[in-house]
Amino acid sequence: RLGALAQNEHVQRAHDPTLPWLFDGSAKDGDATVYVRRLDPRRDVGLDHHRIDGVPVLxxxxxxEMMVQAAEHATQQTACALCDVRFAAPLKLHRDEPLDARVEVRVNAGEARVTLVSLFVGPGGKEMRREHFFARVLFAGGAKLTRPAPWTLELAREPNVSRAEIYRRYFHGPTFQVLDKIETVGENGVSARPLAGAPAWLSEQALWRTDPVCREAAFQAAGVWEMTELGRMSLPSAIARVDLVGVAPASGLLLTIEVRKRHAGPEGGVFDAWVRDENGRVYDVMHGYRTATLRDLGPAERFEPTPPHQGPPPRFLTLDLLEVGEMLAAGAAEVxxxxLSAAEQTRFGELKTDKRRLEYLAGRVVAKRLIRQARYAGEGAIVPYSAITILADVLGAPEVQIVGEPAGPLVSIAHGAGVAAAYLSGGPGLRPGIDVEKIERRDPSFAATYFTPEEQAQAQADPDRRLxxxxxxxxAMVKALGVGARVDLRELVTDERDGTWHVTLSGQAREVAEALGVVETSIEVEHDRERVFARVQLASKNRLPLGTAAKTPREVLA
Structure with missing residues (x-):
């Protein structure tokens, strides 16, 4: 009988020297190839150190790992990914007694459907079958593992949670305490470091195929996020897809776990997770890792709220358009x-092109993210995205409204060169303006149309970057004035000497500045290899709302 394979492992290995080290035997059973391992918490330390309510659990x-090794041996192919992984029921070893775990492999249409089961004797003496785990193992078409897409950890802070505090709450014994440090926790995810080394979980352990230690560290990091943010304990429930790299990280490499929350509800959470080294090489990827809520933490188990990072609130922020495109591709209906608030969603739906919609959403996300970070850093307040509305006024300048507040902060938004950027007012009477531009060669008519002869002369040494x-x-200046590109830009003459920028205004641009009561101008310019960021802040003696000035920009331009 197949159930006796575990008792005859040496005979089986003699007959099949290619049998993976994880298993004691294999045999055909109808349309399935079945692999068996005798699990014993007295010899398998990992089982002894992985207990729930005192009971060892696989x-x-x-x-x-068992499902992948069995599928590869049964098909003589190399797996590239797993899909539809389900942890349907825990495999428990009651009374610490040994138990045979059976892995059933059925090959169909180029993939293996793999089920991990156990057999037990029911109350009537009948042998019964219980399914614990399931996965589809794929052998072709796997995507090359790359660095994760751009992403921002929202309202990030250092949790100051020690390993001792984590594992006082977790049920893991010493060899399953694979997290070294929780580095940063945010509203939408966590960054952590796994403990170096590969613990010996099973007897006669050899090389792993799927690096379960890294994956376990990612599981635990997601669990810590749920404990710190939601005050609950959860268990693994499913994974939509696991991409297999096939190479374990070398000893001594500094690894980072990045867990991104996709959804969290009362029943559990959904996350994406990456494990990568300091050079960016990826060793494990999980998309759609799903947890099931086990219980709420008790009052003594809850972590103390973590204060925000110390320091002045941020005023400038950028966002890669790739990040926003990735979010839309993953699920626009949720994103x-x-x-966006209801009014912003209406405007979003009116936009005709994907490019316009992407830029509109990116501009709102980066501006709201900046406002939220400033509020969190300054007051500890968490403002929902949907409670903030940013709509354009009659001249196109963004106006911020926050639910329950009479007036929102002043903010300026720009997008270009693959990013969106936002610049927040530094206080009452301070008007921000921001722009971002790609450094590139331009047609000679560009200089003649928008720049004075003096400006063109200044730009001759490095025309692409300077112009x-x-x-x-x-x-940035016309945005700070609140008029957009509705004045002749040659009325704004720029001059930079020794890193300090000045702008001299004339004509309508000067009239608008006088109407606003502008008394001081601050200009910051930053370069990288391909972009220029310009930030302007105008100090106005009129600290009242815009419409109460002697003349509004709209009246000046009328």
Whole structure:
């Protein structure tokens, strides 16, 4: 009988020297190839150190390893990914007694459907079968593992949670305490470091195929996020997809775990997770890792709220358009209402092109993210995205409204060169303006149309970079004035000497500044290899709302 394989492992290995080290035997059973391992918490330390309510439980990551090794041996192919991984029921070893775990492999249409089961004798003496884990193992078409897409950890702070505090709450014994440090926790995820080394979980342990230690560390990091943010304990439930790299990290490498929350509800959470080294090489990727809520933490188990980072609130922020595109591709139906208020969603739906919609959403996300970070850093307040509305006024300048507040802060938004950027007012009477431009060669007519002869002469030494910087300063200035590109930009003459920028106004641009009561101008310009950022802040003696000035920009331009 197949159930006796574990008792005859030496005979089995003699007959099949290729049998993976994890298993004691294998045999055909109808349309399935079945692999068996005798699990014993008295010899398998990992089982002894992985207990729930005192009962040894087969770790999900070891179950995944068993399913992959069995599928590869049965098909003589190399797996590239797993899909539809389900941890349906824990495999428990009651009374610490040994138990045979069976892995059933069925090959169909180029993939293996793998089920991990156990057999037990029911009350009537009948042998019964219980399914614990399931996965589809794929052998072709796997995507090359790359660095994760751009992403921002929201309202990030250092949790100051020690390993001792984590594992006082977790049920893991010493060899399953694989987290070294929780580095940063945010509203939408966590960054952590796994403990170096590969613990010996199973007897006669050899090389792993799927690096379950890294995956277990990612599981635990997601669990810590739920404990710190939601005050609950959860267990692994499913994984939509696991991409297999096939190479374990070398000893001594500094690894980072990045867990991104996709959704969290009362029933559990959904996360994406990456494990990578300091050079960016990826060793484990999980998409759609799903947890099931086990219980709420008791009052003595809850972590103390973590204060925000110390220091002045941020005033400038950028966002890669790739990040926003990735969010939309993953699920626009969830992303749009999360970030946009009802009025903004209406405007978003009116936009005709994907490019316009992407830029609109990115501009709102980066501006709201900046406002939220400033509020959190300054007051500890968490303002929902949907409670903030940013709509354009009659001249196109952004106006911020926050639910329950009479007036929102002044903010300026720009997008270009692959990013969106926002600049927040530093206080009452301070008007911000921002622009971002790609450094590139421009047609000669560009200089003649928008720059004075004196400005063109200044730009001769490095025309591409210099004209781009001048243009960005002009754009940021008209945004700070609240008029957009509705004045002749040659009325704003830029000048930079020894790193200090100045703008001299004339014509309508000067009239608008006088109407606003502008008394001081601050200009900051930053370059990287391909972009220029210009930030302008105007100090106005009129600290009242815009419409109460002697003349509004709209009246000056009428």
């Amino acid at each position: 770790p999900g990551v070891v179950g995944v 749009v209402p999360h970030y 781009t910087a001048m243009w960005a300063v002009k754009e």
